[in-house]
Amino acid sequence: MGSLALSRVEVLDQPAPSIAGEVTRIAREQLAPLAAGIDDGSVYPAEVLRAFGAVGAWGSHVPSDGPADLRCAIESMAVIGEVCGATAFMAWCQNTLVWYAANSTNLKLARRFGDAFSTGRVLGGTGLSNPMKSFFGIEKLKLKGRKVEGGYIVRGALPWVSNLGPDHFFGTIFEREDDQGTVMFLADCSDPAITLTPCKPFLAMDGTGTYGVQFRDVFVPDELILADPAAPFVKKIRAGFILLQAGMALGVIRDCINIMDEVDGPLGHINRYLPQQPVHFRDLAAELEAETMVLARDPYNEEETYWRKVIALRLRAGEASVAAAHAAMLHCGARGYLKSHRAQRRLREAYFVAIVTPATKQLRRMLADS
Template identity: 50%
Template sequence: MNIAPPMTAVNFEEIERISGSTLAGLVRKIDEERIYPEEVMRAYGEAGAYTSHLSGPASSVDLSQAILSMARAAEECMSTAFCVWCQDTLGWYIASSDNDYLKTHVLPKVAKGSSLGGTGMSNPMKAIGDIEPMKLKGVRVDGGYKVKGILPWVSNLLEDGYFGTMFHVDVDGEDKPKRVMTIIHAAWEGVKLRLDHDFVAMGGTATCNVQMRDVFVPDEFVLADPADAFVKKMRPGFVLMQCGMAAGIIKNCIELMEQVRGPLGHVNCFLEKQPEDIRADYDALLADIMNLAKTPYDTSNAYFKRVLEARLKGGELAVEAAHFAQLHCGARGYVSTGAAQRRLREAYFVAIVTPATKHLRKLISELEE
């Protein structure tokens, strides 16, 4: 049975209003005071930003509207765009699963933005790639699993929110544990959230350290058991949607360069990269992303490699665009209130968020072998 929220088109006029007015007025507070833009996140939900990609594998899913909505947020604020990605990805996990309980009781709230949440998959994705050990471990009990461990960073997470994650379970007679993927409700007994990070940017992302002490996870909240085939199905969308963050900040950095062309163009013309150069790369990247967005449930290695390459290009071009935006703006962009220095700090996040640049290159190399 395929239960999913009704497909709704994104109200891009409302996304534009929220981004250009409400969010733009909060950007400095988000960056300097680390406030979480809850009002904006819920407003995006009302505008349909989190719904367009949730009809499930049995239908023709296109990620383009979700990516473009995220990109518009990223033009103003990377912290908010990342939270949008977290919300989108939480819905993506549930919609991609066979779990009718979650599709009925949780997914509609996530799609509307009435329940906010994130993705606790940074550690599991690295564990799958043999980069670090799995942080959570589960034991089978009647009706579900008992899970314990600590996730250092889960973003877009409030006390009543949800997040997806994965844990290991030892199997009798097997050398390796199995992986189980699930949705966790932050309000469950044994779950403790602690805001605990000191990043140079991205402070307004409600990023928590999540401690789980023998938390009971009922079978109704399990996405996949075992999770290996499910991960292969959902990972292209997981990675590709991050390109929305890259696209938005690249576009804004081009605009920052163009804004100083009048007063500084006579000397900026000697810089190695001009706005036109970055725009040509941006246009090519966005066209590739929009093409890939049409078939997010393609599980072939060839498709996934193209997704990884687009995501890698997005991260690298974001850093390059922000670098040259800072050079073009000069000292006026290097003051504490300057947009260029903030965008440079934010751009590096695109390059290091899981899967980071080195992780992407590792995955691409393995697929090429």
């Protein structure tokens, strides 16, 4: 990696460790006891998410006088992910919602929601899975909007949106019925014309507040419009959207290394015959983290070479998550196959990192097309 091979101390500024330290404390004291329940869907950790927001976990990447820096947000997510991959995903949802509001040119919206989102007083998510696929020709946009006085009327349905509840918000995009482009907006889950429908059980991470969302002629006022047209806005926020996901991957990889280290005493004499060892993943994690932190300094970079690096990094991070979790399972052997052991949870979480939008196959297509 050459010049990218920086230590965590070198790449993080002084404010970051203080936030990450508080996040670590909350993750160990409050989140760890809930991880199994979040995984099986019996717990949605709203109060823990608000606690993370109160110590700055959701606000560090808000642009200041133009520039934005994602490093502390990513490190905080990684710390959360070391304890619970599902909560790291919800952290990404919340951070992305903050990213949308912070970058909107709708100043009334930014003033109304900026602090509420970044402090965790108001929770929410991102409904860009379908739009991100549509922009690359994989799916058609599922929401349609009709211009009316003071806003738009929106209809359609999104199959999966996460980190939601009856008082939550999320950002998403509709296609104008008059063929005049696309519009990005904030959806208010308390609107009676919006219906949240619980999804069928997932392989993992059922406590992430994931719902199907139905829009039945929802009036979206101008005050909730993030960007009109949406395309230039998406180009501005896309690198941050993807880079923030690296926090999920780093957290999962770190704990998979921890799992392998934990079984080294009783099983090291036989695990040494496995081709992938903890040292390999420590080197890989350090490399991924260093590259992530360099890219995270400059999320508004418009150069195509930078964009390709972001895509390639995200692809490697997803594949490394699966590889590390696979190795952790093999190192644990039968004990990792128990439902009570977190190694099998890590394997299921790692597959999610690899398939959440943009998924491995979409990233490969994006690289091929860029």
